[in-house]
């Protein structure tokens with residue numbers, strides 16, 4: 001992922017596209033007093049501080065992309081206090097610093113801006129696991145995670161501004177970020193308190209302020225977590241768009257060479273209505289066995305990428321938290337046994353793809369006896385997913401699996417019948433398609449431990 005680093009003239013520094021605002025706040029505080037360019041890279045952001053000895057007479061127009069900050073370096077050089085800082089979230093706006101007249105066009109910025117508008121906000125909230133953040137559900141209930149209207153919002157964290165609400169900063173960013181920001185703010189900040197729902201705590205003699213919601217009414221980011229039945233948990237919209245993009249790109253890279261996606265067949269010659277790729281171990285639908293050798297390419301399967309395995313672990317942990325929360329007398333490990341996955345089957349369904357009701361029962365006897373969980377991730381178009389105790393479509397329960405959903409089944413649900421009767425065409429998130437070129441259809445990754 002590219003980061004943008006710009007120098008804008010005397011005493012100014014721009015931090016482009018910060019999905020991790022906290023990191024950049026920290027980085028700014030640590031900024032090199034020798035004024036040499038500093039480059040701080042993280043997963044998603046980086047910045048460069050400029051040499052301040054530029055041309056002071058000219059002014060320059062800049063585009064402030066979402067997540068960008070412009071700061072006056074002189075102030076943080078001279079003062080102990082945290083410098084004025086402008087954080088932009090949402091659509092781009094034009095900003096000026098009066099160093100150089102003349103417009104700077106920067107298509108890279110706009111591209112990056114697009115990425116922020118489409119996915120980064122979601123990435124921020126999704127990067128937070130249940131254990132880390134209890135306030136996530138509360139925030140999504142108040143609609144703060146998403147539904148950002150198409151407009152520009154600037155939060156000024158400046159000692160010269162006395163109208164910053166610390167709680168509202170807390171609301172749209174992660175708890176940690178607010179903590180860091182609070183440490184950096186002057187003492188008189190945070191005196192005006194806004195409570196969820198826009199209710200303003202009235203102080204004697206102050207007028208009642210009518211609040212404006214920057215998010216559309218009724219919009220909710222449904223990051224629900226649900227126990228569908230004992231041993232079966234659905235984590236809705238769990239994988240961020242950014243992670244989904246990474247997964248698609250990784251699968252595409254692994255899938256276009258030998259051992260990659262192919263259309264498998266059954267013993268009777270019928271073809272499955274999907275394309276498949278195996279990671280870790282090969283599974284042959286004709287023999288229903290796991291092998292080292294690929295059924296058509298005769299090669300060893302690629303390893304399961306570390307990022308995939310970490311995501312599986314995170315999902316299991318969060319599912320356990322949910323199980324614990326719902327029934328405090330149980331050990332979640334007994335209900336949904338953890339796995340250390342050594343098999344990943346990636347299925348790609350076109351919009352006409354499907355998979356009949358079946359059980360996953362080709363893993364080792366021990367794995368099945370222990371009910372080691374299956375962890376299934378959905379990306380792209382949504383799918384209808386059937387599950388039940390019988391191989392009977394009419395008796396099966398149905399759930400919609402959308403892009404980013406993670407479904408886990410283990411323990412007493414390990415041997416349930418399940419299948420995909422249909423794909424919902426053209427339902428994939430737009431940014432996922434535009435950033436990856438993913439075909440219409442659905443990618444499903446199913447992780448198991450042999």
Ligand SMILES: O=C(O)CCC(=O)C(=O)O
Nearest residue numbers: 345347360376420444446
């Ligand atoms: O696509 C899905 O959601 C299910 C895939 C599946 O059941 C399997 O690969 O065994």
Ligand SMILES: [Fe+2]
Nearest residue numbers: 358359360418
């Ligand atoms: Fe299955």
